[in-house]
Amino acid sequence: MPHLSPLLTVMTNAARDAAKVLRRDFFEVEALQVRRKGAADFVTKADLAAEEAIVRSLQKARPKYGLVLEEQGEIEGSDNSNRFIVDPLDGTTNFLHGIPQFCVSIALERDREPFAGVVFAPITDEMFYAERGFGAFVNDRRLRVSGREDLSEALFGTGFPWKGKSGRGQSLKETDRVLAETAGVRRFGSAAYDLCMVGAGRLDGYWERGIQPWDVAAGIVIAREAGGEVTTIAEGKARPHLEGNVLATNHLLHDAARRLIEG
Numbered sequence: 001m002p003h004l005s006p007l008l009t010v011m012t013n014a015a016r017d018a019a020k021v022l023r024r025d026f027f028e029v030e031a032l033q034v035r036r037k038g039a040a041d042f043v044t045k046a047d048l049a050a051e052e053a054i055v056r057s058l059q060k061a062r063p064k065y066g067l068v069l070e071e072q073g074e075i076e077g078s079d080n081s082n083r084f085i086v087d088p089l090d091g092t093t094n095f096l097h098g099i100p101q102f103c104v105s106i107a108l109e110r111d112r113e114p115f116a117g118v119v120f121a122p123i124t125d126e127m128f129y130a131e132r133g134f135g136a137f138v139n140d141r142r143l144r145v146s147g148r149e150d151l152s153e154a155l156f157g158t159g160f161p162w163k164g165k166s167g168r169g170q171s172l173k174e175t176d177r178v179l180a181e182t183a184g185v186r187r188f189g190s191a192a193y194d195l196c197m198v199g200a201g202r203l204d205g206y207w208e209r210g211i212q213p214w215d216v217a218a219g220i221v222i223a224r225e226a227g228g229e230v231t232t233i234a235e236g237k238a239r240p241h242l243e244g245n246v247l248a249t250n251h252l253l254h255d256a257a258r259r260l261i262e263g
């Protein structure tokens with residue numbers, strides 16, 4: 001891996017600590033699936049254990065920073081400008097079903113802006129990371145967004161509305177419009193990973209409504225540092241992790257994608 005800053009070293013170490021817990025539990029959950037019982041409870045315990053590992057690691061290295069945690073809520077720090085935003089297991093449904101596409105996601109927010117991000121997919125062993133001004137990487141490779149300018153050739157990612165989310169999720173009509181005008185839509189099941197796919201140029205865009213800060217804060221830094229544009233969908237606001245909806249593109253397609261999604 002290229003030389004990591006002290007901050008990214010802290011964050012990647014914490015992600016690896018959580019990944020040890022998740023990797024061990026993932027192979028057990030596959031066995032639980034086969035026996036068809038107890039998998040949901042088991043995954044909840046895996047989430048919590050992974051989050052504990054991250055909290056221990058981050059608090060030891062940066063004791064003054066606050067933490068926003070998917071499972072345990074907010075822990076305030078004495079430093080008012082820096083807080084970590086943590087999803088110990090983004091892609092919980094995949095994990096629960098034995099699908100290896102899930103991530104640990106850790107962001108550092110500085111003065112309300114996502115400043116550094118780490119997204120680690122432990123089964124495929126892909127460590128995505130970025131810090132503002134220093135570019136984005138996966139393992140030792142630099143990331144660049146795609147150069148596609150034509151919507152009809154573009155591949156988009158999204159998250160569909162699901163039962164726990166009805167009311168604040170997006171309409172399927174929106175997805176239909178995107179399907180009709182582009183090369184296709186993928187649903188990987190992890191918002192953090194979707195944003196990394198935009199950064200890697202594998203997806204040309206990604207949008208989702210009803211998201212939480214911990215789903216997207218780390219991926220936003222990675223997509224932006226790879227040359228992408230990330231805003232809210234309708235108003236194009238610059239802090240989508242605080243607004244509950246997000247659009248990320250390779251930059252070239254941003255306005256056209258906004259118009260298409262909004263209808």
Ligand code: IPD
Nearest residue numbers: 089090091092159189190191215
């Ligand atoms: C979920 C995933 C999914 C997205 C949902 C998220 P979780 O996060 O990122 O792709 O569609 O909006 O809630 O629950 O697995 O941490």
